[in-house]
Structure formats: structure tokens, C-alpha cells
Amino acid sequence: MNANKFIEILEQARKVASKISDSSKQAKILKDVIESHFNVYLKIKNFEEARKIANEIEDPYNHAEFLLDIAEITKDINDIEKAREIVNEIEDLYAQAKIFAYIAYITNDINYLEKALEVASKIEDLYTHARALIRISEILVWGRAMV
Numbered sequence: 001m002n003a004n005k006f007i008e009i010l011e012q013a014r015k016v017a018s019k020i021s022d023s024s025k026q027a028k029i030l031k032d033v034i035e036s037h038f039n040v041y042l043k044i045k046n047f048e049e050a051r052k053i054a055n056e057i058e059d060p061y062n063h064a065e066f067l068l069d070i071a072e073i074t075k076d077i078n079d080i081e082k083a084r085e086i087v088n089e090i091e092d093l094y095a096q097a098k099i100f101a102y103i104a105y106i107t108n109d110i111n112y113l114e115k116a117l118e119v120a121s122k123i124e125d126l127y128t129h130a131r132a133l134i135r136i137s138e139i140l141v142w143g144r145a146m147v
Helices: 003-017 023-043 047-056 060-074 077-087 093-107 110-121 126-146
Strands: none
Touching: 003 023, 023 047, 023 060, 047 060, 060 077, 060 093, 077 093, 093 110, 093 126, 110 126
């Protein structure tokens, strides 16, 4: 099926979402629309459009994650570098550790793995600390599927 048809359907979803009165539900749907748009552009290898979407995302975690999704395919060092700069804006240590692990996975750079482990070690809640270590190990094996 043509990617333009998917984009047309997503635009319809965006229009419907704009009519949702519950702001939290509306935000969730709009986030899903953006992510679906992004994934369509990745699928058809339209990386410029995917980058535009990634760069419009204000949340640092999702912004970095989307850039790394592109970099995983293209191996574009600029996307990796920009994500590396953004990761420090992420306040949640668990999310920050996952992004460093994803960078390590893409670049095969042990320094990013060490940074992920360093960030995880700062997590005071033992349950979350353990979850972060598990997630880091999964990302190193599975990549984006586990971010």
C-alpha cells in the first residue's frame, strides 16, 4: 500500500483527535499520530521527513529516541551527536540510562555503556535501579525494541 494513504489516514486521526474534549486522551492520540507518522517515514526511508518530526518533539527523551531510531538505520553521526547532547536534558535517570545504552548499541562504543551504567547507579530506588540494569542489558542485545 502507498505510504501517502497511511499519511492521509493519520491526518484524519489528527483531525478527529482535535475534537476530543479530554485533554489527556487528546494528547495521547496526538502522540500516537506523531509516532505513526515517524514510523511511516522510517519505513519508506524518507529520513529528512523523519528528522523533521523528531526535531519538533519537545520532550528530550522522545526527541533523542527518534533521532537514534534514524541513526540506527542511517548510521548518521550527526543524529547520534544531537541525541547525545539532548540526553543530558532528560531528568529521569532511568530514561537517561536507556538512551545512553541505545547510543552504545548503535555506536558499539563501550564509553556509552559505561555512561548508562553510571547513570543507572545514581537511581536511589532499588526496584527502578534493578529495572534500569535489566533494560540496559536488553537494549544491548535487542536495540530499539527494548528502549
